[in-house]
Amino acid sequence: MQSQIVTFLIKCPDQKGLVAKFTSFFYEEGFNIVSCQQYVNAIADRYYMRIRLDAEDANISKKDLENKFLVLANELNCTWSVHYEKEKQNVAIMVSHTSHCLYDLLERHKEGKIDCNISLIISNHNKLKPIADMFGVPYYHLPITKETKKEQEGQVKDLLTKHNVDLIVMARYMQILSEDFINTYPQKIINIHHSFLPAFQGANPYQRAYERGVKLIGATAHYATVDLDEGPIIEQDVERITHESTPKTLKGIGADIERLVLARAVKSHLQHQIIVSDNRAIVFPESGE
Structure with missing residues (x-):
């Protein structure tokens, strides 16, 4: 060897x-x-x-x-x-129209902080293509509607197979993946949820956090499973806020936390630090990698 x-x-x-x-x-x-x-x-x-x-x-x-x-x-x-170690993993990033997580991952990859090949970016919108072009990563625009969901996911699978993808990162991909799609890639899809799960699941979490007057907001990175937002949690973080925070400022703070949490989760997966047991992720700390 x-x-x-x-x-x-x-x-x-x-x-x-x-x-x-x-x-x-x-x-x-x-x-x-x-x-x-x-x-x-x-x-x-x-x-x-x-x-x-x-x-x-x-x-x-x-x-x-x-x-x-x-x-x-x-x-x-x-x-x-x-x-x-010598078998570098191929990563696909899936996005919609929010750029902060995508840009952060691409920047960390460029600086050598994430050791992998970012092989392609897949989006149901064309808005973020300039970012992909800036970093020289192939960008595939695959629109989706309720009627075309099965066909679109088939196109996504074909691309993932073509590029020999090992890990799929949902960097604010605002679509619910089908059960068939998720089961095709068990423990190979990482999602970033813009709240501290299990609180404020679903849409508009920062507006609802504001309405509840919360004093902490956060983000959660987890493996995607057929149970929406309930997969094994890889990484979480929070930041203290005050009553003066508005939904807009909460969203900005949340975006910063999302970047960090998603990057940590992706790095832990790529460095083989995670063992999933039932619905829990055992995440070992870095050990001199």
Whole structure:
């Protein structure tokens, strides 16, 4: 195997000796352990591990590594995935007509703060094409109506397949994805919700937050599921406000929070820091990436 960092994400029933069994396996295959993060949910009796390995001295192919680990995983009743650092992920961004999240992601990508290929941008409006052109990213305008929803989503799927997309980012894409579409990409669609879920779901959250006189506003990034705005939460943040805030100022503050929350969520996914368990996202902190 070429010199690179390999990341395993593992979840299984908790039991004694798990750390020793996993680390011994990788040591015996010639890997150097760069970092090992773990979490035990005592309530659910579940164990979670994120282990990063240096493959420089490992004389084993990817296929053999995965086949050998599968034997151990089956013994321990594990669910797992493996990720190779040199295989850069392809990302598609879906937008409507709001630009702040799109621009922020493109800028971070340009500066090397998000390690991926942003392969394409898909929108049901043509308004944000100049931003895509500025960054040299292909932009596909696919209008949608209630009558053409199925056809439009089929076109989107074709583009995602053509570009070998690994992650879809809904950067304020203001359409509800169909159940069929979401089920095609499980845990591969990240959405930014412009409120601190579960509060103020749906439209006009800042107007409703103003009317309620809230003292905190925030944003939530989560994996999209068929239950609207109820997928596993990856990242959230809030900011304190006062009675002097208007719906307009709340919207501006909220946009800033949305940028940060979405960028953190995308980065966590790309760095393989997330294990989804039931409807919860276990998000390990950065470990020297």
